[in-house]
Amino acid sequence: MSRVAVLSGDRVYRVHWRLGTDRLAGVCHCGAEHEAEDPVELWEWLLAHPDGHHPTAPAPERDLAGTR
């Protein structure tokens, strides 16, 4: 099932509760994701942006390599 996204601002944090598990998936507005079972820990991670946030977008080096 696709993830719900209702709010459309530039600084929206999302937490998806994985169905059938106790896991929460946090998605930062920068694209970085992190899983946790404790919502307090997950909010701390989200709000620490950009500390420890590594977006899953392709690394720039790879793009450059591909165009050369």
Added chain:
Amino acid sequence: MISSFVRDQWYVAAYADEIGTDLFARTVCGEPLVFFRAEDGTAVALADRCVHRRFPLSQSRRDGDTIVCGYHGFTYDTSGSCVFVPGQKRIPRTARVASYPLVEQDSFVWVWIGSRDLADPGLIPRAPWLADPAYTTVRGMEPLAARYGLLVDNLLDLSHETYLHGGYIGTPEVAETPITTEVDDEKGVIYVSRRMADAACPPFYAESTGIKGRITRWQDIEYRPPCLYLLHSRIAPAGVLPNADGTDPGAFHVEVVYAITPETEHSTHDFWAVARDFALEDAKVSGFLHDSNRTVVLQDVAALNTLEKVIAAEADGYQELSINIDTGGLAARRILARMAASPVSA
């Protein structure tokens, strides 16, 4: 104790029809206010304490568009300026009571608590269904002897409904539905979505909407701290979704609106309204929605009144345990704490 109130904000002070020609007292964020309608129909709010010896103006009398203090006769106009002082001609320069910006919108009277010059009516969050002829609304207000934060916690987590409100609004599917919590940090909006793609239709909805068979059921919470809480409930035949332009003719909608207005540090005005866009003239449906929602509100009130006594008796920094269902509530607490710590005028 540091105040938990968020200043420089609009709060629902009353339903518009609560304010009439009689003087009406209500305390908002610890500030005692007196309300009335001037002769031209404009709603007015003044500080409810005579500047002379603090007698409540709400227990005084009107003379045209002025209030005459029931103790010594100090007389105030609708701007709060003193226009008469007993026994002397000179009116002291400081003889005035504060007046409060008011806006009537969506059947509510909103009052601005904070610095007057920051009161922008454009900041008031909307609940348009409550004054929309395409909807029928039932509503009420219950006094809550608990701090407003407990009501925010309560409303941000609907999973308590299975336990506290068993038999009223909880259904088994609710516990098996994925939940997404979104926080717009810039705009200060919290959105919690519970969307059931394929659920049984509760008998009440089957009867009042005519839907036969399984349904798509959405229950989306939208909280606009500090005061306005919306629960967008959408019911449609399974698989029917809104149009791309946002119109949604194939669904039935129930908009549950709460205004969470702090009265004191330990009490809250719990305004609630339920608006629907189906069975508009059906008194039985209105009765059911009114009675069931009020029952739920009163169950919450009883539980939170108990909780307030427990928490008020404990030292600060008591231990809590937060679990997945608290994700939205934690986000709300954080935004409220930030707003309380740094009001716009700070």
